[in-house]
Amino acid sequence: MAPIVQCMGLTKTYGGKLALNRICLNLERGRIIGLLGPNGSGKTTLIKLMNGLLKPTAGEILIGGQRPGIDTKLHISYLPERTYLQPNMKVMEIVNYFQDFYPDFQADRAYDMLARLQIQPYERLKNLSKGTKEKVQLILVMSRNADLYVLDEPIAGVDPAARDFILRTIVANYNRNATVLLSTHLIADVEGILDEVVFIRQGNIVLQAGAEQIRRNEGKSVDRFFREVFAC
């Protein structure tokens, strides 16, 4: 079976500024992968290209062997680093919205997670705190049976207790044959759940390796190794 993500000479420029530089990358199925890099390294650009929110300047990106389009969107569950829901919608209306558009969405699973967090379905999104809104978005994204979960900075800007919930939710709910791509620069918090890491710097992939392999070969944690690689 083809890798879930294939990048071949993938390049993206904004105006004259290079954001991704001829990236070649394969991501296999059934892995939790950390896309790690400092701010402005190109993580979000790569994620947007996977989701068809940006068009490549050169090169190609394939999701399950297909260019980003309607078919690939059926198989990717994407959590952006911002609130993308209409603030005046009720939580239950948003659940219905996802159910209407994504055939793999499990409403029961969503309501179960909402109940455990005591988030009321009739509450409007604009009345929820920032952290709760992020939890609602994560619940929606993880309630799909997708082949690829793309989570852009899912733990940035939330308190440590919320981080624990988010990571537990990811591990407990993702489809075991699927890949989870998790972008962050808060490596210490996510290291425990990662199978593999991809280091990205200034639009270039500088490392792709197993998390355990790094710990064994380098004799240090991924977080420590990251700090050395990206030392200013």
Add this chain to the structure above:
Amino acid sequence: MLGRLMKYEWKATWKLLAPANLLIVVTSFFAWLTWRCMRYDGYDMSNAAVNLAAGILLVTYFLSMFVVIVGSAIYLIWRFYTSTYGDQGYLLHTLPVDKHHIIIAKVLVSTAWILLSIFLMYLSLFLVVGSTMEEFGTVFQEILKIVVTQSYGDTGSAFVVVMGIITMIVGMLARVLKVTAAISLGQLSSNHKLLTAFGFYYAIYIVQQIIGAIYGVVVSYFTYRAGDGALGMMWEFNLITGLVYMVVFYALTWYVMEKRLNLD
């Protein structure tokens, strides 16, 4: 998926635009009541307080219609921008739906709201002013007759009405698509998306004015030579240009969404 997109677009805009249109109905009723009272024989024209109250009511009526029409248009433009190219665009463009369906849903719902508001405004004006001032109705009918004759010639009235409605709907769709095209073309700019959108809108407006002026000069020349003084072929021109503009603006909107999408 088109039906679902339209359902959610309608629901999202309903919350604000339904009460706004209801405002036209409510103020129309009070304006009608005020107008009737003012024309009643027992109305005391010398009472300043009553005159002031009636005046305020009527000004509120006209003002609310203006605010609803203009406000609805601004709201629909803002909604298209934020839900398509703002934060909510991240959800919209990751839905497994055709870009054609996204454009059609947004344009049809926006056009329906604007046409509804305009219909309510004309209906209100007709009921409030027309029903209480017979001379207004007569003058209005005469003006309408001249406009229709000049635009359509001496054709059957049913044909005139049908073509008039079709031309109006096509014209409105073209206007809405002009806005979506300008906003979409604005996305091609890296740093000044809104400013670029205004620039494109203005450029499109200028081109349309030039085309209209050329047509006007050509038609005036031939009608002058024919000696009939009629504007001639006016509705055909509006219908054909409306259809052409619709196709061009739709294609531009689709091109940016499908081929050049660049969400910040």
